[in-house]
Amino acid sequence: MKNLPQKVRSKKLSSRVDLTAMVSVSFLLIIFFMVTIELRKSRLIEYPIYNEGCGPIVECGKPDENRTMTILLDKDNKIITYSGLLFVPIEAPKEVAFGRNGIRKELFRRNNNVLAYSANLGKPGRGVEVVIKPSKKSNYGNLVDILDEIKITGIKSYLIVDQFSPEEEKLLASN
Template identity: 65%
Template sequence: MKNLPKKIRSKKLNSRVDLTAMVSVSFLLIIFFMVVGELSKPKGMEFGKPNCIDEYPRTGCYMHAERRVMTLLLDDNNKIITYTGLLFVPIDAPKEVQYGKDGIRKKLLERNKKVLEYSAQLGKPQNGLIVIIKPSKKSSYGNLVDILDEMKITGINSYSVVDYYTSEESKLLASN
């Protein structure tokens, strides 16, 4: 018999995986998701909350910002009721105005001018009027669009549309 060639056995190599890169990527992913989780939490802003602490906030608490806030209550039959400040101690008493340049636009421009003058005295000349628009369920969509147009025309950038009425505001709308 001839010499048969011997079977050559392959050498077994030690298989070793370097996990250094995997650990680095894992830590980067953990940090990424921690940052995204923190940034995605909803943030709230206090709006119109008094800075003072008083047992009787209706009598002893005064906010400088309440001079800047004008509320527009929209109701049916093209009715707008405006007041400035807080309803229980208003700076400008509730008053019914009409749409158009001689009605709501004139009122907004006058109030914005007063607010800008007052803010300039406080050293904050850029702080203009803040308008809170509250359409009732009886008001039409067209009335809301008209008011938003007036905000654009008058150059008032700080406004908010709110669907919440206080009980005093509901009584005010019912009485008019």
């Protein structure tokens, strides 16, 4: 008999898959999303309701309008701001522009005034409370720009409201 060529047998590889790296990546992603969700908590204006000790004072449970600034957003990048209440404003309604010399300058100025006012009352560190009211005609980009300006100026209390008073609607229509 002649020597027949022997068949070459291929080496069988292990069919096991090592998932160690996949588990590590999964845990890193879980931790990442948990941290980002925790950092993204919204900040709300908390108005305390005073039920004790008010007596006959009608104004007792209301927020301090000296600390309130309202920003109305309308179409064509229009911003109207006023401080206090619209029917008795601390600062009359005026139109301002976006940017460093417009709304940002107003926010810095108003926040500094309110910080000084709060310090005189014996409550230092209580800055301005901004109420943002985007109209249905305003665009989403303007709202994002206002939120960016609030973040830049370091204002901690803001509120986004989609309801306008009849006086505010007239104000937007007139300008």
